[in-house]
Amino acid sequence: MRLALALAVCCLTAGCLGLGGGPADPTGTLQFSVTNGDDRPYDVGLSVVPDEPTGVxxxxxxxxxxxxxxxxxTGVSPAALTNVTDVRLLGANVTTETFRVPADSGIGTTVDDVEPGASVxxxxxxxxxxxxxxAWAQFSCRRGTESVRGxxxxxxxxxxxxxxxCGVDATADG
Known part of the structure; x- marks a missing residue:
């Protein structure tokens, strides 16, 4: 299942964070990439939330x-968050990594041990x-999804x- 959504207009809730492996390995891997074609840098925060966030x-x-x-x-567009310089998700076991993505460049990362039912x-x-x-987005994939890519x-x-x-081997070419 592929979903493409413009985040500049509104928030996104897609159905795609997944799990790999069977009962012996209940965690999965998330591959994430950012391509910045703008002439200024951006910070991108990536948070894995095993349970629902308790707040922000x-x-x-x-x-x-x-x-x-x-x-x-979740109830507002990013444009309505006037004077907000940062957003941090709160809850049990939330892990967040922030990346500085320079102008006209890109980054890629892999997050291992993503728990079943976690959202990103x-x-x-x-x-x-x-x-x-x-902009901000939240996504997850159904349990049993083979791989996840954002x-x-x-x-x-x-x-x-x-x-x-969701569901396509994220390590495969093409």
């Missing part, structure tokens, strides 16, 4: 941080300015698109 922490341009219900993130959250931020949150693309005009692939 917003950091504002004035340096304050406030914990809010997750609906305060992606937050895209500009590196300067008061209102830095550009590809984030930032176009030369700064638009953000995200695509997930």
């Amino acid at each position: 922490a917003f950091t504002y341009a004035n340096g304050t941080t406030r914990q809010r219900p997750i609906g305060d993130l 959250w992606v937050v895209v931020r500009t590196t300067t300015g008061d209102s830095r949150v550009r 590809d984030l693309t930032i176009t030369p005009d700064g638009a953000v698109a995200f695509q997930t692939t």
Whole structure:
């Protein structure tokens, strides 16, 4: 199943984080890539959340941080998050890694030991300015999915698109 959604317009909830292996190995692998075609760098936060997030922490341009219900993130478009400079998911066993993606470049990473039923959250931020949150997405795949791949693309005009692939061997060529 392939889903491609523009994140600059609204938030994305797709059905694709998966699991590999059988009962002997209940964890899976996630492959994630970012292609930045814009002439400025972006920070991309990748969070794996085994259970539902218990909330979200917003950091504002004035340096304050406030914990809010997750609906305060999922219920609004990124454009409505004025003066928000960072977003952090809260909950048990949330792991987050942030990547600086330079202008006109890309990165790729693999996350091992993704638990069954976990969801993945992606937050895209500009590196300067008061209102830095550009886009966010959440995705997951059904239990038993063989592999999971997430590809984030930032176009030369700064638009953000995200695509997930579930069930296809992420290590295969093509």
